[in-house]
Amino acid sequence: MKKRMKNAGIYFAILAAIVLTSLSAPPSGKYVTKSAHISFFSHTDIEDISANNYAVIGTIDPASGDVSFSVPMQSFEFEKALMQKHYNSPDFMDTKVYPKSKFKGTITNLSEINFDKDGTYHAKLEGEMTIKDVTKKVTEAGTITVQGNSITVDAKTVIVLADYHVAFEKGKPSTNIAKSVEVTVKAKYVIE
Helix, strand or coil: CHHHHHHHHHHHHHHHHHHHHHHHCCCCCCEEEEEEEEEEEEECCCCEEEEEEEEEEEEECCCCCEEEEEEEHHHCEECCHHHHHHHHCCCCCCCCCCCEEEEEEEECCHHHCCCCCCEEEEEEEEEEEEECCEEEEEEEEEEEEEECCEEEEEEEEEEEHHHHCCCCCCCHHHHHCCCEEEEEEEEEEEEC
16 A cells, blocks of 8 residues: 555656646747738729638747748638628639638848837738749738737738739629738737
8 A cells, every 4th residue: 555655656746747847848939829810801982892810820930030821711701601602712712722821931120129028019021922823922011019928910911813813804703803902910929
């Protein structure tokens, strides 16, 4: 009985050491988001179209300035079911063939952003955006707000649909959908 209690005490001590070690392990240093919000807006005289996606994942490495986003394209939600159907169709985004869009880039003015000090900082990004089967170099700007152990990223950009093989020459889409759409990003990151 004493031997069994002694073994149980040893096992408990080992388990406690493992738990305490994992709790005190330093974070990797990357900021991670698993529910970033990306929306887009299209305006024409005939119709306004907007959609929201809250399933975007991404990382920011404050040491290197590396930034990445992965956007599940079927997660965009529209006001009208018909808009969603058209958006996902082979004639528009073809989300079954191209289920994700990606951005991979770098913060080019990293020295101007202090991830250890609360505040709002202007950020410049350069990288590559992939939508459907097209990858293009992009340069964008936004803000990074540092607050404690989390950061919030806000950015707006305009995407020309034809640049990513989304273009309509005739029919309703050619008049109902703008040639370019405004994309807004709002993401809260926590340190990993």
